[in-house]
Structure formats: structure tokens, C-alpha cells
Amino acid sequence: MAAEEFSLPLRVYIEDTDAGGIVYYVNYLKFMERARTEFMRAQGFGKDYIFNHDLMFVVRDVAVKYVAPAQLDDELTATVCLVALKGASMRMQQTVQRSGQVLARGDVTIACVDRAGVKPRRIPEQMLERLAPFTE
Template sequence: MSHSFPVRVFYEDTDMAGIVYYANYLRYIERARSDIVEQMGVDQRAMRDEDLVFVITRVEADYLGSGRFGDRLEVRTTHHGKGATRWIFDQEVLRGEEVIFRAKVTAVCMTTAGKPTRLPAKLRSMLADPAE
């Protein structure tokens, strides 16, 4: 599954040199993941009411270039289920065709008490590999 999410770099996103502050890339990719979840029809508020939440358990990040004030960036994401509890996201932030940031993010479905649990059946079905 593939997804594209546009990001505009505002002054508040940058340091004194006008370069995107490193932690803001994590914010950009989080927004893209939130957009994916919503577009897939997954209601996280309803999940929370059912005692289920997504927790990020791992982020591997590579900073390959620099976004700057005024840039129009794009977050490209591919994602898939892994096992019964994990959702894996491969994300890139691009300026034009140049990849300036890359991350692999693991989200785990948990109860609000912090116990890993199965992804909701509807989501597992959407994430299932048709070749399996």
C-alpha cells in the first residue's frame, strides 16, 4: 500500500539557519501516518473507546538532506501488517525527487493498559498480503 502526503515548511519548523529542525521530520511522518489511518476508515477514537491504541515502538531514521523554510515537501509512505499486532511503515520525505529523510516505523496495537493485542480484524484484513 502506498500513500502521499504534502508538507509545507513554515518558519516555525526551522532553526535559526532556516533549515528544518531534525525532530520536525518525525512530526511530518506522524501526520502522514495519521492521514493513512483516517483514509483507511480506521476510527482511532472508537478504538480507544474499545481499549485499543497504536503505540510507536521503534523508529529507524536517516537524515539525508535538509528541508528549508518555504519548501514544499512530500511524505511518501508504504505500509503493511507484520504479524497479528504490528503495523510497519516505510516513509520518505522528499523535496522534488530528492529523498532528504527516510524512516522505518513500527506501530503496535495495545490495550490502554499497555498490553500488546491483535490489530482489529478489519485492519488485519486490509493489511493482509494477498499472496499469503
């Protein structure tokens, strides 16, 4: 089964751009973060679930390839595709697109940690079971 893709529509605001009206490079990471957050929320794992299970997800590794610039007022789509799910981490491939054209491509690994000690911990079984169908 091919991995399912989650999409989040976005708009580029002045705060996202540099003096020339081009999206500042770090903001693509913010767009990807929003898409990951909404993907997890759509699966039933919003902040209440995360906090009530005394866990956090932190970015362990990220690689981004910038392909083309987005500009002020562009309508964008940030995507998430869960490609690997392990006991304490998950890997996602992400894009930021404009009208189907990929502007940035990211490979992000997030790790599950406990809130108190910020030490690695196993992803809760309920979460692993619900997310497993999204992987390739």
C-alpha cells in the same frame, strides 16, 4: 504485488525550522507521524475507530536516515509504505521528499496496545483485513 505508497503534502513553516531556516531534525518524525495518521484515516481508522475499539498505536522502533535538509517554505511530501503486518504490530517505510528528492528515510514499527493498561494486544481483524492488501 508491490506495496502501495500513501502520500501527504506538507509545507515547512517557521515553527519547523532552526535559526538558520533549516528543518530541525525531530520535525521529520512529526511529518512521518502525520502521514501515518492520515494513511490510517484514509483506510477508515481515524481517532473515532481507534478510541471506540479501546486501542492505541505506539512507536516501538524507529530508525531515520537524514539525507538532505528541507528549508523554510519548502513543499514536501511525506510517504508511507506498509511493508509488514503482524498480529500486534505493523512496520512502515517512510520518506520525506521535496520534488521527488528523498530528504529523510524512516523505518518505523508501531505496536497495537490497549488503552487502559498500555499492554500489547492483537490488531482488530477488520483492520488487519483492510490493511493486508497494502503490504508487499
